[in-house]
Structures are given as C-alpha cells and as structure tokens.
Amino acid sequence: MYQPIGREELERYLPNFDPMRDPQVGEWVLVSPHRRVTLLRPFVQMAVDRGLQPIYPFLVANTLTDGGSSPSVLTTMEPTCSAQVDPRRIFPALEEVCRKYRRRRVRNTKPATFNNKTNNIHDVNTEDGDEEDDDTTLYLNVRALLLTPCAPAVFGGSDFIEGLDKETGRVVFLNWKTGEVRTDTAALKPRPIPEWAEEVAEKAIMQWENWRREEKKALHPRETDCDTPPLQKARKE
Numbered sequence: 001m002y003q004p005i006g007r008e009e010l011e012r013y014l015p016n017f018d019p020m021r022d023p024q025v026g027e028w029v030l031v032s033p034h035r036r037v038t039l040l041r042p043f044v045q046m047a048v049d050r051g052l053q054p055i056y057p058f059l060v061a062n063t064l065t066d067g068g069s070s071p072s073v074l075t076t077m078e079p080t081c082s083a084q085v086d087p088r089r090i091f092p093a094l095e096e097v098c099r100k101y102r103r104r105r106v107r108n109t110k111p112a113t114f115n116n117k118t119n120n121i122h123d124v125n126t127e128d129g130d131e132e133d134d135d136t137t138l139y140l141n142v143r144a145l146l147l148t149p150c151a152p153a154v155f156g157g158s159d160f161i162e163g164l165d166k167e168t169g170r171v172v173f174l175n176w177k178t179g180e181v182r183t184d185t186a187a188l189k190p191r192p193i194p195e196w197a198e199e200v201a202e203k204a205i206m207q208w209e210n211w212r213r214e215e216k217k218a219l220h221p222r223e224t225d226c227d228t229p230p231l232q233k234a235r236k237e
Contacts, residue, residue: 002057005143013142015042023211025154031138031147032215036101040140040147044094047145054145056087058179085181087144090163090174097147101136144176152176153191160187 005027011017014029016038023030031039046052092100139155140147151157160173160182173187174180193201 002060010142013043013046014039021215023155023208027141027143028152028154029140029142030155031140033135033137036098036138040094040098043140043142044098047094052145054087054091055143056179057177059087085174085179087146087163087174087176089166090172090181091146091148091161092163094145094147097138101134101138101149141176146176150188156190158188158190162188 010024010029014022017024017029018035021032022035022039029039136149138147138149139152141152146161148161150161152161153159158173159175159177160180161176162171162173164170165172170183173182173185175182175187
C-alpha cells in the first residue's frame with residue numbers, strides 16, 4: 001500500500017529541509033519565496049542526475065507488496081501508467097516551474113516619454129526599471145516531482161491540481177491521489193470543513209499565524225508577504 005512519507009525519506013529528497021521554516025502536511029511541503037533556492041536547487045539537480053520518475057498513489061497503489069515499505073522516487077522505479085492518465089503529460093517538469101517563478105523579475109517604474117508625451121508604464125515595454133521579488137508561494141510533492149502554485153487540500157485548497165494537457169492544449173485539473181481528471185474550475189474549490197473538525201481548523205489557523213509572525217521576525221519585510229491559505233489538518237481518506 002502507498003505509505004505516508006516519513007521524515008527520513010523527506011530529508012533524502014530535501015537535504016536543506018527545516019521543519020521550523022518549511023511547513024509540511026502529509027506529502028506536501030510549502031515552499032516560501034525566500035526558501036525556494038535553498039530547498040529546490042539540490043532536489044531539482046538530483047532529479048535530473050538520477051533520471052527520477054514521478055510516483056503517484058493511483059499509479060503505484062497495487063504495485064507494492066511489502067506493507068512496511070513505501071514508494072520512493074529515489075529508487076528510480078518506473079510508474080505504472082496504465083491508469084486513465086499519465087501525469088507527466090499534464091504537469092510541467094520541476095525545472096520548468098522553477099524557471100517560471102524565479103526570485104527576480106524586472107518591473108518598469110519610470111514612465112517613458114515619446115513625442116513630448118509621458119506614457120503610462122503599462123503602455124510601453126522598456127528594459128529599464130527596478131527589480132522586484134516574485135512572492136508566489138509554491139507547494140512541493142517530492143514523490144510526485146510535482147511543484148505547483150495550486151494549494152493542495154491539506155493547505156486549504158483541493159486535491160485537484162491545475163495542469164495543461166500537452167496533447168490537446170486544454171487546461172485540466174488532475175486529482176493527484178485518484179487520477180481523476182476534470183475540466184471545470186469548480187474542481188479547485190476546497191471541500192467544506194465538517195463540523196467535527198472546526199475546532200481543529202481554528203487551531204491550525206492560529207498555528208499558521210504564529211508561524212508567519214516568526215518568519216517576519218527573521219526576514220526582511222519585503223520577503224514576508226504571503227497569501228497562502230491557512231494550514232488544515234490532513235483529512236482522512
């Protein structure tokens with residue numbers, strides 16, 4: 001059976017993982033903008049050097065016979081893609097996501113003047129300007145080699161992750177647990193919190209706010225803005 005990831009296995013993927021600065025819930029690790037390079041660079045290099053293959057619950061659920069073992073991309077095992085979909089056809093590679101969400105982006109701050117007229121910065125494209133940080137929070141599933149800005153269910157989002165079908169060019173939403181594919185944006189809607197879990201959710205929100213405050217103390221103010229949904233306790237299947 002597909003076993004939850006343990007601390008030892010997680011640290012094999014992410015040697016710079018810091019539980020105090022990198023929130024982890026279940027299979028997912030929240031990657032803050034200022035931790036992006038430290039966490040991801042060694043992992044991406046490992047994936048390239050070893051030719052690692054993504055491992056998803058719905059692809060390996062019936063392939064493991066040892067109940068005490070758990071799947072690991074570090075074994076370079078080949079996933080069984082006989083299911084209804086191959087995630088590699090939908091989700092971009094780690095390197096692609098890292099390139100898209102680089103820490104530095106150019107932002108024009110000076111209006112350009114043409115024919116004695118001052119144009120709005122949105123109306124012209126120039127190479128001059130200041131640089132600003134990309135403050136997008138990413139979420140990493142190390143076994144699946146999946147890096148995404150879509151918040152998973154355990155972080156207040158959905159088990160459906162947005163991707164692009166490379167064959168049809170259509171935006172689709174793939175459930176990383178079950179392999180179900182949907183095309184409606186309602187797939188990203190978080191499930192309602194059951195009444196019995198409301199107290200747990202409230203405590204999770206408090207924990208999340210405490211973590212953010214501690215981060216603000218340790219970081220420059222411009223690196224601490226984060227709109228990530230509050231932590232939610234992983235739901236039982």
